[in-house]
Amino acid sequence: MKFSHRPVMIEEVASGLKVKNPSVYIDLTSGGGGHAERIIADNPGIRAVLMDRDGDAVEFLKDKFKDNSNVTVVRSGFSDLDKVLFLLKIKSADIIFADLGVSSFQFDTPSRGFSVSQDGPFDMRMDRDASMTALDLVKQSSEGELRNILSEYAQERESGRIARVLKKCAEDGMTTTLQFANEIRKAKRFGKAGLDPSTQVFMALRMAVNDEIGQLEKMLAKAFVALAPEGVMGVITFHSTEDRAVKRFFRDRRDSLPFYSESDKGRPYIYGRVDVDEMVQPSDGEISENPRSRSAKLRVLRKH
Ligand SMILES: C[S@@+](CC[C@H](N)C(=O)[O-])C[C@H]1O[C@@H](n2cnc3c(N)ncnc32)[C@H](O)[C@@H]1O
Missing domain, CATH: 1.10.150.170 (Putative methyltransferase TM0872, insert domain)
Known part of the structure; x- marks a missing residue:
């Protein structure tokens, strides 16, 4: 299968998600695996869990990373992150990343029904079993x-x-x-x-x-609980409602407000010190080379 997707802000993601001696990386929206490939290359030997809810992406990712025994590809919505980690017996992760929205592969495949310019069924499901x-x-x-x-x-x-x-x-x-x-x-x-x-x-x-905002809110809470001390979490959004949700969630964690996550048995969860980086957007050069990147915003949070 040909799967084309150009990862956005790859350098910004690579430098924003640097941590000392990470052991586990979770990519919640692996798509064509472009960001994952870079993060794995920057952290040789890292255990990587690559998730996506799209079966086509998962098939592609399994093939792409078949020679790396440290990579596990999982088909799942990211709001089930806690269940995925439980099944894989992973307690926490040092790097957690999500690049929200739709891949170019999904947009450009008429049968998936996302395109306004190519005919196909009026479908738009990211998970075709939904x-x-x-x-x-x-x-x-x-x-x-x-x-x-x-x-x-x-x-x-x-x-x-x-x-x-x-x-x-x-x-x-x-x-x-x-x-x-x-x-x-x-x-x-x-x-x-x-x-x-x-x-x-x-x-x-x-x-x-695709219940994109509902999924995002559940995922943010579960990802924050799963993030190891000294760990880093990055999210790229393409839509103002999504970006607001991420911005607010990160700010509240920085301000040590408690929250209640299903994945922490409903107990109020507070973590000590949390830093939030300045939001980053693609350079003009990237936008002119890849106009689909124009609305991207990267937000990064770190636990101490
Ligand atoms: C923008 S693409 C990611 C591209 C990827 N970073 C890369 O380098 O190729 C977004 C991907 O997220 C997946 N996705 C969107 N919402 C999801 C969710 N709630 N759970 C799991 N995957 C999701 C989509 O199926 C799509 O493949």
Whole structure:
């Protein structure tokens, strides 16, 4: 299988995630394994757990790292991090990394249903064993629920009209990405120059189909509990709602606010000293070479 994904901010990630003598690294969103390859190369002999919820990514990763016996590839949503670590008998990790969102492979494979420009089923599931596709979401949600999804995840000004259009498309028996994207394009009156009018709508539906914010909030808590003393945790976001969640979570840990994680039996969890680095964004050079990196933000937290 050809799996193309260009890892963003690779140098910034490599330098941000440096720790002394790490033994365990967990990549929560391994995708094409670009970041993982670099972190493993920088830390020879490190035990690496590479997770992804996409079966295609997992097959690719198993093949890519087949000669490294220190690497374990696991198909799982990252909100189940605690269960994965329990099964692998790993108590804590020194480096934990997540690069959120969708890979270029997912975007550029029409049959996965993420693309606004190539036709495929209106699907958008990262985990193809999950039960709800984008089409199911549109059919099963009320117009009001769709409007809320569009307002919350895409700050869509025309959320009411677009929600109506989505319902009408489903009622008329439309089932493909281009059918939906074309109707959205026709309906939108306002938009950003240079951006396909259906892009933001697709992004909002994708976030809902994959429960991206719900997964993120559970993962942050579990990852922080699993992080070893002196360990480092980095998260790359591509969306303001995600970035806010990460920023707030890191700030609260730095300020020693307690929180309650399922993975710590619901006890209030407080860790002593925590440092949070300045947020980092891609350089202009990287953005011009890889426009998909433009909204990326890297946040890094360290336990003492
Ligand atoms: C931006 S790509 C990561 C690319 C990767 N860093 C690389 O170097 O190739 C995001 C990946 O995260 C996966 N993903 C997104 N949400 C996830 C979740 N909740 N649990 C596990 N994997 C997830 C997607 O399937 C996708 O493969």
